[in-house]
Structures are given as C-alpha cells and as structure tokens.
Amino acid sequence: xxxxxxxxxxxxxxxxxxxxxxxxxxxxxxxxxxxxxxxxxxxxxxxxxxxxxxxxxxxxxxxxxxxxxxxxxxxxxxxxxxxxxxxxxxxxxxxxxxxxxxxxxxxx
Amino acid sequence: xxxxxxxxxxxxxxxxxxxxxxxxxxxxxxxxxxxxxxxxxxxxxxxxxxxxxxxxxxxxxxxxxxxxxxxxxxxxxxxxxxxxxxxxxxxxxxxxxxxxxxxxxxxxxxxxxxxxxxxxxxxxxxxxxxxxxxxxxxxxxxxxxxxxxxxxxxxxxxxxxxxxxxxxxxxxxxxxxxxxxxxxxxxxxxxxxxxxxxxxxxxxxxxxxxxxxxxxxxxxxxxxxxxxxxxxxxxxxxxxxxxxxxxxxxxxx
Numbered sequence: 001x002x003x004x005x006x007x008x009x010x011x012x013x014x015x016x017x018x019x020x021x022x023x024x025x026x027x028x029x030x031x032x033x034x035x036x037x038x039x040x041x042x043x044x045x046x047x048x049x050x051x052x053x054x055x056x057x058x059x060x061x062x063x064x065x066x067x068x069x070x071x072x073x074x075x076x077x078x079x080x081x082x083x084x085x086x087x088x089x090x091x092x093x094x095x096x097x098x099x100x101x102x103x104x105x106x107x108x
Numbered sequence: 109x110x111x112x113x114x115x116x117x118x119x120x121x122x123x124x125x126x127x128x129x130x131x132x133x134x135x136x137x138x139x140x141x142x143x144x145x146x147x148x149x150x151x152x153x154x155x156x157x158x159x160x161x162x163x164x165x166x167x168x169x170x171x172x173x174x175x176x177x178x179x180x181x182x183x184x185x186x187x188x189x190x191x192x193x194x195x196x197x198x199x200x201x202x203x204x205x206x207x208x209x210x211x212x213x214x215x216x217x218x219x220x221x222x223x224x225x226x227x228x229x230x231x232x233x234x235x236x237x238x239x240x241x242x243x244x245x246x247x248x249x250x251x252x253x254x255x256x257x258x259x260x261x262x263x264x265x266x267x268x269x270x271x272x273x274x275x276x277x278x279x280x281x282x283x284x285x286x287x288x289x290x291x292x293x294x295x296x297x298x299x300x301x302x303x304x305x306x307x308x309x310x311x312x313x314x315x316x317x318x319x320x321x322x323x324x325x326x327x328x329x330x331x332x333x334x335x336x337x338x339x340x341x342x343x344x345x346x347x348x349x350x351x352x353x354x355x356x357x358x359x360x361x
Binding site for chain 1: 131134138140142143146200201203204268270271272273274275278279280281282284285288289292341342343344349
C-alpha cells in the first residue's frame with residue numbers, strides 16, 4: 001500500500017539531514033506512527049506534525065542523532081506548508097459525524 | 109427464556125427504528141454513503157428482517173398461508189442488510205484496498221444467491237424446518253458469508269479503537285469517537301457471536317436455529333446489548349458525552 005505524502009516528506013527529510021539511510025529513516029517514522037496509533041498510508045500532515053513534535057525527538061535521540069529537536073522543529077514547519085488533506089473522509093471523521101458531530105481533536 | 113427473547117427483539121426493533129431514522133436523516137443532509145448504508149442496514153435487519161422471520165414461523169405454527177413470501181421478505185431484508193455492512197466496512201475502513209470491493213461483491217453474491225435457494229427449498233418442502241434441512245448446504249453457505257461480514261466489521265472497528273486509544277494520548281481524536289469504535293465493534297461482535305451460534309446449531313442439528321430456545325435466548329440478550337451499544341454510539345445522550353469528556357473517563361477508554 002502506498003504511503004501518504006506527509007509520511008514520504010518526513011522520511012526524505014530525515015534521510016537528508018541525518019546519517020539514517022532510507023530504510024532506517026522509514027523504519028523510524030513507522031515506529032513513531034505505530035506508537036501514535038497512526039498508519040503511513042493515511043496519516044495527514046497535521047497528525048504527523050504532532051507525532052514529530054511529541055514522539056520523534058525521543059526516537060531520534062535513541063538512534064544517536066544529536067540535533068533531534070532542531071530537525072523536528074524544522075519538520076513541523078515544513079509539514080505546515082504541505083497541502084492540507086483535512087477535508088478527506090477518514091474513519092475518525094465518519095464516526096464523529098455518525099454520533100452527532102464530534103470532530104477529530106485539533107491541537108493547533 | 110422466551111420473554112427475554114421477545115424483549116430483546118422488541119427493544120432492538122424500536123432502538124433500530126430510531127437509530128435508522130436518525131442516520132437516514134443525517135444521510136439526507138450530508139449525502140454521504142456511510143450513514144446511508146448504516147441507516148438502511150439498521151432498518152432492514154432488526155426492524156424488517158428479524159420480526160418478519162418470527163411472523164413467518166408464527167404463520168406456519170398457526171397453519172396460515174403466506175409462510176414462503178414472508179420468509180423470503182425476512183431473508184432478503186437480512187441479507188441486503190448484511191451486504192450493506194460489507195459495503196460500510198469497505199468504504200469506511202478500507203476505501204483504497206482493491207480486495208475490499210471484491211470481498212463485498214463475493215459476500216453479497218453468496219448470501220443473496222444461497223438465501224434465494226433456501227427459500228426455494230422452503231416452498232418445495234412445505235415448511236421452514238424441512239426447507240432448511242433440505243437446503244442445509246445453502247444455509248451454511250449463507251451463514252458463513254454473514255460471519256465473514258460481521259468478523260470483518262468487528263475486526264476493523266476494534267483495530268481502529270486500539271489505534272484511537274493511542275491517538276487519544278496525543279490529543280489527535282475525541283474521546284467520544286474513540287469510544288464509538290469500541291461500541292460499534294461490540295455491537296457487530298454480538299451479531300458475530302449469534303451467527304457463529306447459528307452455524308454450530310445448523311451443522312450440529314440441521315434445524316432452523318430460530319426454533320431453538322437457547323438460540324432465541326441468545327438473540328434476546330444480543331438484541332439488548334446491541335441496542336445499548338447503538339444508542340450510545342449513534343444517539344449518545346448529553347450526560348454520556350459529558351462523562352466521556354472527563355479526564356478520568358478518557359483514561360479508562
């Protein structure tokens with residue numbers, strides 16, 4: 001199954017700015033997403049920016065990458081510039097609607 | 109035992125009617141498929157299908173005419189309802205999977221085709237029990253397709269519940285939505301258990317499961333559980349949403 005554009009963007013940035021190779025970068029992001037209960041195929045830029053902010057610094061530090069905070073800060077900024085896919089139907093938005101209008105929580 | 113069965117079926121029919129109407133009204137406003145599929149499935153199965161099956165049995169016991177047509181209406185309503193469950197699971201949880209529409213088409217074809225064959229046997233044999241016994245292979249085929257539909261639905265919604273619990277810690281999902289995945293998996297899980305019990309009964313005794321007091325009791329209990337889950341899932345009272353919004357409830361999810 002193909003991954004979302006936000007997922008590819010984060011993986012490519014990590015590959016370019018850290019010593020991680022393609023496989024390691026993708027594996028690192030996948031592990032962070034799994035911890036957050038998200039999937040590479042459907043994760044949105046908004047969701048991924050939360051993961052990058054809250055989970056990714058720890059993952060990068062665990063892999064011996066020193067400037068994790070700066071990389072993650074830049075990633076959050078670049079994710080904000082990606083086209084939004086918030087209008088797309090997701091199981092969360094559908095179940096929010098079916099029960100009477102609750103929307104997926106927004107942090108930003 | 110029979111009173112619990114009737115209570116469960118009755119409560120479920122009323123709750124399903126209310127939920128179905130609410131979802132149909134939502135579908136009219138939004139024009140979206142998920143609410144349309146669920147409203148039709150909810151109205152067809154517990155409101156039309158199951159009570160019609162009981163009417164068919166009642167007609168047969170009273171030796172009145174019209175057993176086969178009513179049985180046909182009951183089986184058709186139930187199978188179309190389950191087919192809509194397949195479609196709901198595909199469109200909501202696996203919209204991009206190439207195998208999902210194939211599974212829906214295969215499941216619907218098996219259910220509708222074999223249910224039609226079973227109805228033909230009922231007409232030929234003269235009674236529901238004799239028809240089901242004579243068409244045992246078709247009946248097992250039908251119930252197997254129903255089991256796949258419920259198992260798929262239950263699996264996907266429970267998987268999303270587990271993921272939503274993790275998202276909840278990061279503030280990525282509302283507690284009510286997380287809880288709704290759990291309620292929906294419990295609701296369809298109840299039907300799954302019922303379909304499994306029906307299959308065991310069919311294979312073990314070759315009898316129409318609706319004749320068994322144990323199965324009727326299970327139908328009643330599942331009907332009550334299903335009604336509670338569907339009410340909290342699709343027509344949640346304000347106090348329930350308020351409770352879910354509290355940090356203590358969110359931790360318990």
